[in-house]
Amino acid sequence: MVKIVSYKDLVDKLTDIFCEYGYDGTSLTILSQNTGLGRASLYYHFPGGKEEMANAVYEKITRDFTKLVLSPLATDHNFPTKIKNMLEGINLFYNNGQRSCLLDVFAIGSTKNIFNTQIKNAALYWKDSLVKIIKDEGIDNNRAILLSEEIIISIEGALVFARATGDFESFNRALENVLLTITKNILD
Amino acid sequence: MVKIVSYKDLVDKLTDIFCEYGYDGTSLTILSQNTGLGRASLYYHFPGGKEEMANAVYEKITRDFTKLVLSPLATDHNFPTKIKNMLEGINLFYNNGQRSCLLDVFAIGSTKNIFNTQIKNAALYWKDSLVKIIKDEGIDNNRAILLSEEIIISIEGALVFARATGDFESFNRALENVLLTITKNILD
DNA sequence: GGTGTATAATCGAACGATCGTTCTATTGGT
DNA sequence: ACCAATAGAACGATCGTTCGATTATACACC
Numbered sequence: 001m002v003k004i005v006s007y008k009d010l011v012d013k014l015t016d017i018f019c020e021y022g023y024d025g026t027s028l029t030i031l032s033q034n035t036g037l038g039r040a041s042l043y044y045h046f047p048g049g050k051e052e053m054a055n056a057v058y059e060k061i062t063r064d065f066t067k068l069v070l071s072p073l074a075t076d077h078n079f080p081t082k083i084k085n086m087l088e089g090i091n092l093f094y095n096n097g098q099r100s101c102l103l104d105v106f107a108i109g110s111t112k113n114i115f116n117t118q119i120k121n122a123a124l125y126w127k128d129s130l131v132k133i134i135k136d137e138g139i140d141n142n143r144a145i146l147l148s149e150e151i152i153i154s155i156e157g158a159l160v161f162a163r164a165t166g167d168f169e170s171f172n173r174a175l176e177n178v179l180l181t182i183t184k185n186i187l188d
Numbered sequence: 189m190v191k192i193v194s195y196k197d198l199v200d201k202l203t204d205i206f207c208e209y210g211y212d213g214t215s216l217t218i219l220s221q222n223t224g225l226g227r228a229s230l231y232y233h234f235p236g237g238k239e240e241m242a243n244a245v246y247e248k249i250t251r252d253f254t255k256l257v258l259s260p261l262a263t264d265h266n267f268p269t270k271i272k273n274m275l276e277g278i279n280l281f282y283n284n285g286q287r288s289c290l291l292d293v294f295a296i297g298s299t300k301n302i303f304n305t306q307i308k309n310a311a312l313y314w315k316d317s318l319v320k321i322i323k324d325e326g327i328d329n330n331r332a333i334l335l336s337e338e339i340i341i342s343i344e345g346a347l348v349f350a351r352a353t354g355d356f357e358s359f360n361r362a363l364e365n366v367l368l369t370i371t372k373n374i375l376d
Numbered sequence: 377g378g379t380g381t382a383t384a385a386t387c388g389a390a391c392g393a394t395c396g397t398t399c400t401a402t403t404g405g406t
Numbered sequence: 407a408c409c410a411a412t413a414g415a416a417c418g419a420t421c422g423t424t425c426g427a428t429t430a431t432a433c434a435c436c
Contacts, residue, residue: 157348
């Protein structure tokens, strides 16, 4: 186990823990044991307790997602480069498909009603960003929407499939397939 | 609320409850309140307690999935009919995309280690069934595998996207798009 | 058709264990 | 000597489970 020496390390570790056990399945005992910190020490860093820890994790993954996946779409690079950078960001964000639970953790159980609006907005913002740059390539609005949804659906579906089967190679294949679909539908 | 008058009604209700709260998020208090049965009455029907209830739910959705999604692929109908029936089964099984959590409930938290092998086998069996009937249409093995994965990925991804955005129309669109992709890649 | 009885099905109260949280005290660095 | 950071013990609440007892249902017998 990686030794925790900073606040960032701690949030990273909390992310792993919530990802493994889910929010409701993560107890303070589990958090204490897996971080190596006493229960009271966790409350020193997060006075709001378990909920504040989940918030910190959620904010962290939101920052990561924005930086790795969304921001490449808002650059001045040409279209294929934007898409390629986004897909690389996806691969980093989801750790080659092995970190597929990031969304589910907050979309299931007690945290559902807290985060569903934010998840919804993030998904729609991702979609809108794709629609925008696809339309810039001369594709009409309706086709751009369908294509954007298809891209996101393929990525999210690949995550589910990889986790269900344990076949994480399929995730990389699926990402390549997304790139292929895009170039076939847009650049030709 | 639908009155519970049979064992089947009870398992249906349990499915809804676990789906809404997740396994770890579902307490006996919640189960008692939402079914209208006292805690001890639940233990009368399921002596194994919460875990046996989850097992009953899992067996039920496995039966439903086999009947609605897998069995259409094993009939003597022609290829397009098999696919069409499977997609209709998907729509029924997932209730137009609004019951998207069925897998996640058992893939997250305490139940993960209990059910992950069964989920894996189900996913691989689904994929193999698709590979088989696609190869029967004269497609070579590698392409059949990729196409089968693409079909499952699109369906699962559409579920995730629909739940995240709350846009359940997108689920029907995605299913139609799957049918389109198949006919384009195989029947032409 | 009424009646007695076995058993199916229900219930709330209470159990020990664990939950998230707080308290008080101690450590370690500057 | 100050304060950030640690820790374990203990709190009330809730967890999943069990208990004892009550009600509903069904079927045999008169």
